[in-house]
Amino acid sequence: MPYKEKEILKKYFTIGEVAEMLQVSTSLIRFWEGEFGLIRPKKNRNGNRQFTREDIANVKVIYHLVKEKGYTLQGAKDYLKNNSKEVKDKLEIVESLRSLKSFLIDLKTQL
Helix, strand or coil, X not given: CCCCCCCCCCCCECHHHHHHHHCCCHXXXXXXXXXXXXXXXXXXXXXXXXXXXXXXXXXXXXXXXXXXXXXXXXXXXXXXXXXXXXXXXXXXXXXXXXXXXXXHHHHHHXX
């Protein structure tokens, strides 16, 4: 039986990698970290932030509310306080639909 190499999943991401994922500046992520209690990356000895997948999901929720939905920072804080689970579920659906859309567009261009 041939050897199958397992996919290695990264455990921690730098602030630069997170900023690149969302195409925002690192200073914006640092600012949101101070404003929202949701984002709590670990810091190594040098003080560099190490974001987990959960941290990234929380940053994406804040990005969705502030950048895509147009909430103010206070509005986003209030909304998250009252509807945290609902927002995460909706964002998951939106990301699934975006992924499906890009797949269908790629499929169409191949035909």
